[in-house]
Amino acid sequence: MKKLILIRHGKSSWELNVRDHDRVLLERGINDAHLIGNHLKNSFKNPDQIWSSTAARALQTATIVSEYIDYNLDSFQLKRELYTFDSYELIDHIKTCSNEINTLMIFSHNHGLTDSANILGSQYFDNIPTTGVVIIEFNTDSWSQIKKGQTIAYLFPKNLR
Template identity: 80%
Template sequence: MKRLILIRHGKSSWELNVRDHDRVLLERGINDAHLIGKHLNSAFISSQQIWSSTAARALQTAVIVSEYIDYNLLSFKLKRELYTFDSSELISQIKSCTNDIDTLMVFSHNHGLTDTVNALGSNYFDNIPTTGAVIIEFNTTQWSDISNGQTIAHFFPKNLK
């Protein structure tokens, strides 16, 4: 059994004069990341491995959430390849996970993240909101074989406030 936790980065600002990759979280994004982290903790959801896009907003979201699930940051992986808006690229990265990892948490970007959730999970979502988390389980022992998973939960900040 493999468990995938996909989380979209928190709300960021378009108003700063920086590259897209360097955009940071707004206060709302920071607060929502704390909210999702607390909720994952209270639901006893943890991860053996956390991967994050190298974009500042994804990394900030990942670090905040990881504080709540008691994750050892020495195992944390930044992956430039997760700075993608394409689901096929995101799925390719997920399928490259080593099979000794049973639970993988990935922080990435839309539209690729929503498309990945819809391609791999059993529930359809029009849009995964910022800091939205979706958990999908797969009845396989190989990450390279994941497909047609079962969406077991989703947590969106607006539903937790």
Template identity: 50%
Template sequence: MKRLILVRHGKSSWETNLPDRQRPLKSRGNTDGILISKAYKESYKNPELVLTSDAVRANTTANIFKATLEIPDDKFIVDPKLYTFDERELKHIIKGCKESIDTLMVFGHNNALTFLANDIGSEYIDNIPTTGLVIIDFKVERWTQIKEGQTIKTLFPKHLK
């Protein structure tokens, strides 16, 4: 079985004088990251690998989870290719994950995350909000085989406030 955890970056600043990749989290993004990572930790086992976009807002959100879940450095990878808004590119990256990894957490961006969750999950999600987390399980042995999974959890900040 493979488990995919998709996490959208936290609420970010729309500072117009910054390139998109450099936009930082707002204070709410930090607070929501702590809230969701702690809620995840209470009920689920740690991912074996964490992949994150190199965009500041995604990387900062991922680092909040890294600290909360105590993810070792060698299980935390910043991948510039995850700075994508295309679900096909995102799916291609996920399908390239090593077969020895059974639980993968990916931090990225909309629309790619919502479209991918709807493409491969069993539950329609109108929009994954900032710091939203979706867990999808697949009854497969290889990441290349992921198609139709079972959405087992959606965890959004509004669920916990």
């Protein structure tokens, strides 16, 4: 059994004159990351592995959430491949995960994240909001073999406020 935790980065600013990759979280994004992290701490088993996009907003979100879930940052991985907006690229990269990992948490970007959740999960989402979480279980022991799984939970900050 494999479990995938997809998390969209927190709310970021378009107002700063920086590259898209360098955009940072707004105060709301920071607050929502704390809210989600605190909820995950009390509700779910910690992941075996965390991967984050190298974009500043995704890394900030991952750092905040990981503080709450008591994750050993020695095995935290930054992955440029997760700085994608394409679901097929995202899914292809997920399928490269080591089979020793049973629960994988990923911090990435839309539209690839929402589309991936819809392709892989059993529940449809029009849009996963910033700092939104979707958790999908797969009845397989091999990440390379994941197909349609069961959406077992989702968390959106507006539902936790």
